[in-house]
Structures are given as structure tokens and as C-alpha cells.
Amino acid sequence: MKQSNSFLRVLVPLVLLFMCSCTKDFKDLNTNPIGLTKEQEDADYTLMSALLQQAQRFVIPEDVGTYQLSENLTSDSYSGYMGAEAPFRSNANNLTYSLVDDWNKSIWVSRYTNVMNPTYKVIAAAQQNPSLKDLEALARIIRVSALSRVSDKIGPVIYSHYNLPNDDGTISYDAQKDAYRLFFKDLDTAISILKTMPATVSPQMKNADLAYTADNYTNWLKYANTLKLRLALRIALIDAGMAKTQGESALDPANGGLLSENSQNCSVSLSVSHPLNVIVNDWSDTRMGAPMESIMGGYNDPRMPKYFQTATDPKVTGQYKGIRSGINIDEKSRYDSYSKLVFFPVNKMQLMVAAESWFLRAEAALRGWANAGDAKINYENGIDRSFTMYGLNANAYKSNATSKPKPYIDPKALTPGENDIKAGSPYLSTITIQWNAADNNNRKLERIITQKWIAIFPDGEEAWAEYRRTGYPILFPVIANKSAGVIPTLPGIRSIPIPQVEFTTNKKAAEEAAATMSGPSNGATRLWWDVVDKSFK
Secondary structure (H helix, E strand, O other): OOOOOHHHHHOOHHHHOOOOOOOOOHHHHHHOOOOOOHHHHHOOOHHHHHHHHHHHOOOOOOOHHHHHHHHHOOHHHHOOOEEEOOOHHHHOOHHHOOOOHHHHHHHHHHHHHHHHHHHHHHHHHHHHOHHHHHHHHHHHHHHHHHHHHHHHHHOOEOOOOOOOOOOOOOOOOEOHHHHHHHHHHHHHHHHHHHHOOOOOOOHHHHHHOOOOOOOOOHHHHHHHHHHHHHHHHHOOOOOHHHHHHHHHHHHOHHHOOOOOOHHHOEEEEOOOOOHHHHHHHHOOOEEEEHHHHHHHHHOOOOOHHHHEOOOOOOOOOOOOOOEOOOOOOOOHHHOOOOOOEOOOOOOEEEEEOHHHHHHHHHHHHHOOOOOOOOHHHHHHHHHHHHHHHOOOOOHHHHOOOOOOOOOEOOOOOOOOOOOOEOOOOOOOOOOOOOOOOOOOHHHHHHHHHHHHHHHOOOOHHHHHHHHHHHOOOOOOOOOOOOOOOOOOOOOOOOOOOOOHHHHHHOHHHHHHHHHOOOOOOOOOOOOOOOOOOOOOO
């Protein structure tokens, strides 16, 4: 795999001085839990801001090597957004379910080193110095943003016990159901703080904030509530009571509201070009995913040219052509001329857009949650916000009641027809675009999630999580399953195993964490919220 020096550029020397892993240096940490002198804390809070900037840039890792391993070769492909054009490891890789631990551990290591550690330091400093309360709120929001993504891939995480070693030196995990309670608690604390802040942001918050330039705390408050609603809906099928309580709290206008306009979209400024620009254009390692071609192409979606370029291969010139994930590939050149991504802000990482907020509200309305509004209006607002992000008008699209995802044909498959999805296939959705009040709630949910899936591109982590939670949008199974029978082709991969380094350096705790899951820590085991029966409840 390719490496990048951008990681080193992100970790400025001042920050590196204070970095430590969560499984060493426990005595020093417990003696001086934030590892900083009073002089360092008081130096115009520059270090506090630098720590939070670093954390924001690794909610989704900006380092291209880390991004490729932790995002592009897992969730970007599992979500149907993209397909790898290279036969990594002779086709025995994550995409064919021969999971590569050296790849997957980057999901874990990156967020603990670059998010959990710096946010821990900021929170600890703020608890000693009340003038840093706004930074504490931001730190809590950012660590939930990052660690919920880790949990939604792996399951149990080290959260409440971070830097709190047991007598035997191990660090305990929180089972996923307990981690979710902690996520909600952190968000509640952050929301409470931000609600009491003055109208004008502090200098340290201005310096720390990489997402918003507005001279107030409103957008981070709205982001926190929208993140809370996202996580509440994630657990709706496994714990309806907690989901409703937390979701209605997020929806309550008294708590600050949700993202509603594109001016409130949360995108973090990066210190480097977006990693997908490098992976697509410099490395030529990924292209459009086949489900994107099928769904967006079937809808004749005007956003398609905003996301992808047309193919240059003579067999499909002028068409949008995607690669099916989990197939047999002989060499990269076979699919190099399929559709590249058109990647828009080159130095921004999208964490959440207003369109998602409206689709979350649409589902909450289906579930009858207080203050959710009307499902149809919310659904159409979600489409509108997504279209206006790209300078488009959605009126004709929203009224389209006939277009459906189209069959997928791969003219360059090694075995002719092997990768095709033909008309009538169970992997070809029949969902249309226009809202239909006569549909049952399962059908309405498919419509909501399918449009949300299109709108939140390229956030593969969130798209894959929602696919596992709801079963939507309908995606294509792998062709080449090289898991040696561990991961069934249907329903497909459900999680990423706890990294082996944890069983080496934190053995007892990792084994206890694995025991909290519904099965072995492997790609076949469902996470806590990933229930078998996904019918609307």
C-alpha cells in the first residue's frame, strides 16, 4: 500500500510532544492526566486549539494512506459508493472478504491517536479551567463524531475507561450499547454548555474551529443535535425507548435546533488535499461503484455529473460506468477507464450536510417522534438541500414517479455476464422517487434512505452503517467471497474485527470486549444495533 507524508505534516511538533497511546505511560498520565504544564495551558490556549484542529481533521482521517485503508477499502466500497480497480493482494482483500488486519487496524489506531487523545486532554484542561468550557463542548462533540464511527464498524470501544488502566495494566472497553449511552451523555453535556455560551465566540474557539466561520456557537449546537438524532435513529430497532427519548431531545427546538440550510453544512478544512483526490487521480485506485451507476443512472439524477466523470473506455464512452465491489480483477488497467470521481472542495472533509438532517427528520416523523414534522415535507426538503448544494433545481426530480434503478452490465468482466445485475434481479430496487402517501412505512423508509444515500455521498462510513441498519438502499452482493466460509455472501459483511494488536497488547480487555458481541469478532458478526428483522417498528 502507498504511504503518505501528510500525516507528519498534520502532527505539528508541539502536539507530538504530548501524544501517547491509550495502553502505555499510565503512571505518568494518572500523575498529570493531561500531560501539560500550567505554562503550556496558559500560552494563549494555542495548544488547546491545535489539539482540537488535529482531532477535527481525523474524525474522517485526512491522511491519504490512513484514509485508503480505513475508509476507501472498507466502507466506501461496502456502501456501494466506489469500487476498487486494483486487485490488491491478488484479489484476497477486504473487498472479497479476506479481511486484512493491517488495513483494518488503521480504523482504530488513527482515531485513538489523533482524536481520542487530544480531546481527552482538552476536556481535562477545561475541567480545571472554566474559561475553556466552549472548547470542552467542541471536544466532546468531536470525540463522539469520531468514536461513533469506530463503534459502528467494530462494536465495542475504549471510551469511558480511556487512560484509566486496570491493576493488570489493561484498559477496559465499553460494549456498544454502553458506548451509545456515553455518546448521548457527551452530546448532552456539549449541548448544555453551548446553550449557555454568550452570543460571540471566544478567541480560543475561533482558533480551534475548522468547520464554521460564523461568530457564534449556533452551528456547532445544531450539528450536535443532528448527530444525536443520527445516533438515536441508529438504535431505533434495538432500543426503541432510548431512541425515542434521545431523538425527541434532539428534535426539541428548546435545545438549539438541527442543521437545516446548506450554509450550516459541517465540512472541516484540511491541511492537505482531500485523500480521494489522490486515491482517484494520482494513484488511480478507485472508481464509481456499480450501485451508484444503477441507482443514480436509473433516476437520470442531475447530480451524477457533479459526482462522477463519464467513462473513457471505448466500450462505454460517454456513459457513467461503475465497478462492482468484490469481483475478480486481473489487473488495474481493466477498469482504469471507468468513471472517476469529480471531487469538489479539494481541502474540505464533509462530516454532515443539511440534507441528511431533513432525511433524519423524515424517518423520525414516520416513527411518530415529537417535533419531527411531516415526513413528506422533510423528505422533499432533503432532496432540495442536496440539489441546491450543486446549483440544481429538484422540482422535476421530486415529481418523478416512474424512474427506478436500472440493470447493471459490466462489459469488461473477466467472465462475460458474471458481474451483471439484470432486470428482475432481487438486487435491483423498484423504489421510485416521488413520495407516495399510500405506501407502507417500510416502502417509505426505503425511499428516504435511498435518497439520503445519494445525498450524503461521499461519506461511506455513514452510508454503510445505514445500509446495515435498514437494508437500504438495495446493494449488490460480492461475486468473489474469499472469507473461507467465515462471512456469508448474503447478507454480506456486517462489521470489522477488533484489531489483533489489541489482543496482543490489551489481551484480557479485548477478549472481554469480544465476548459482549453477538458472535466472534469477525466480519460476519452483527453489531448491537444491526438486527436481523429490519421491518419497520
